[in-house]
Amino acid sequence: MKCKIPVAQPEIGDEELENVTAAVKSGWVSSKGPFIEEFEKNFANYIGTKYGVSASSGTTALHLALVALGIGKGDKVLVPSLDFISVANVVTYVGAEPVFVDSHPDYWCMDPSKISIDTQTKAIIAVHLYGHPCDMDKIMAIAKDHKLHVIEDCAEAHGAEYRGRKTGTFGIISCFSFYGNKIITTGEGGMCLTNNAELAQKMMILRDHGMNPQKRYWHDVIGFNYRMTNLQAALGVAQLKKIDILINKKRRIAFEYNSLLKDLPGITIPPEMSWAKNVYWLYSILVNASIRNKVIEQLEKQGIESRPFFYPSHIMPPHKDNSSLPVAEELSARGINLPSGPALSENEIEIVVKSLRDVLQCSIKSAGNGLM
Numbered sequence: 001m002k003c004k005i006p007v008a009q010p011e012i013g014d015e016e017l018e019n020v021t022a023a024v025k026s027g028w029v030s031s032k033g034p035f036i037e038e039f040e041k042n043f044a045n046y047i048g049t050k051y052g053v054s055a056s057s058g059t060t061a062l063h064l065a066l067v068a069l070g071i072g073k074g075d076k077v078l079v080p081s082l083d084f085i086s087v088a089n090v091v092t093y094v095g096a097e098p099v100f101v102d103s104h105p106d107y108w109c110m111d112p113s114k115i116s117i118d119t120q121t122k123a124i125i126a127v128h129l130y131g132h133p134c135d136m137d138k139i140m141a142i143a144k145d146h147k148l149h150v151i152e153d154c155a156e157a158h159g160a161e162y163r164g165r166k167t168g169t170f171g172i173i174s175c176f177s178f179y180g181n182k183i184i185t186t187g188e189g190g191m192c193l194t195n196n197a198e199l200a201q202k203m204m205i206l207r208d209h210g211m212n213p214q215k216r217y218w219h220d221v222i223g224f225n226y227r228m229t230n231l232q233a234a235l236g237v238a239q240l241k242k243i244d245i246l247i248n249k250k251r252r253i254a255f256e257y258n259s260l261l262k263d264l265p266g267i268t269i270p271p272e273m274s275w276a277k278n279v280y281w282l283y284s285i286l287v288n289a290s291i292r293n294k295v296i297e298q299l300e301k302q303g304i305e306s307r308p309f310f311y312p313s314h315i316m317p318p319h320k321d322n323s324s325l326p327v328a329e330e331l332s333a334r335g336i337n338l339p340s341g342p343a344l345s346e347n348e349i350e351i352v353v354k355s356l357r358d359v360l361q362c363s364i365k366s367a368g369n370g371l372m
């Protein structure tokens with residue numbers, strides 16, 4: 001059955017259409033054209049860094065960051081286990097080893113107290129999960145003590161803040177995704193932000209086949225074709241103009257859900273630590289693990305799309321190790337992302353909550369009967 005209330009949908013208006021039309025009409029449909037630099041400049045400016053290097057996706061942005069930092073064979077990179085799989089994957093793309101870190105039970109991102117470091121450890125990828133920032137002071141202090149690079153993965157956290165400062169301004173490089181369900185979208189797309197001119201230059205060369213910018217068809221290094229197109233950037237320029245409106249909508253949706261769900265037994269609402277501004281990329285709750293899948297199924301029957309949390313990366317076949325990361329495992333088994341698209345109405349939120357209430361009551365009752 002097709003869901004009437006989707007988990008996420010982009011909000012695309014006339015301005016996006018005008019920009020894309022202008023880009024198509026101009027003939028600049030590939031990875032040259034004025035929208036690309038405009039988008040890079042405006043986005044870097046919005047987050048608060050000097051340089052923006054656009055890329056074809058969030059995943060390729062992360063890959064560019066690791067290559068530019070010279071991370072490779074024999075190196076270890078600390079990543080949260082509870083996360084989208086591309087973070088662990090990019091570490092293996094460069095021949096390095098992902099070392100999985102458990103989650104913090106209060107705010108679900110990487111727990112700095114669970115980090116263990118040896119002489120091979122070179123970097124930390126701090127992922128701001130579902131819109132909530134990591135504890136950056138702690139992560140930066142550990143990185144400083146051990147001379148590690150910090151890369152921020154802000155794919156789910158455009159505009160989120162840690163102690164009043166935007167995520168994406170802490171690490172040496174930060175990476176964003178503009179996939180269709182992210183806070184703003186370019187269809188597919190990504191960007192690396194940095195204040196380091198040399199790294200910005202390196203990433204620009206790497207995304208363009210490693211071509212020397214002064215000497216056409218001369219390649220000093222092995223690069224990639226990871227460029228964003230002018231069409232994607234045209235969409236991005238228009239989306240960026242309304243990013244604060246979109247973030248406010250996400251927060252309004254979250255507060256509405258919170259007020260309706262906070263007293264419901266059996267539900268944990270998403271965190272917002274005192275030091276955090278959560279952008280609630282996907283509004284996420286925890287329920288009892290024994291009923292989680294059933295809740296998702298029942299919601300779907302009523303036309304409401306929801307998603308389970310990511311599986312922890314350390315149990316995935318390509319990355320499987322024997323570690324036990326109990327918090328990540330528990331969150332993964334209990335988490336549900338509810339509909340969170342910016343167009344979600346108050347009425348739809350009420351429908352979702354009512355269904356959730358019914359489903360939970362039913363599940364608790366049937367679990368109770370099972371005991372008798």
Ligand SMILES: *Cc1c(COP(=O)(O)O)cnc(C)c1O
Nearest residue numbers: 057058059084086155156177179
């Ligand atoms: C979406 C996402 C990515 C990957 O971005 P793509 O643009 O889909 O390649 C990376 N990390 C996190 C945390 C994400 O949510």
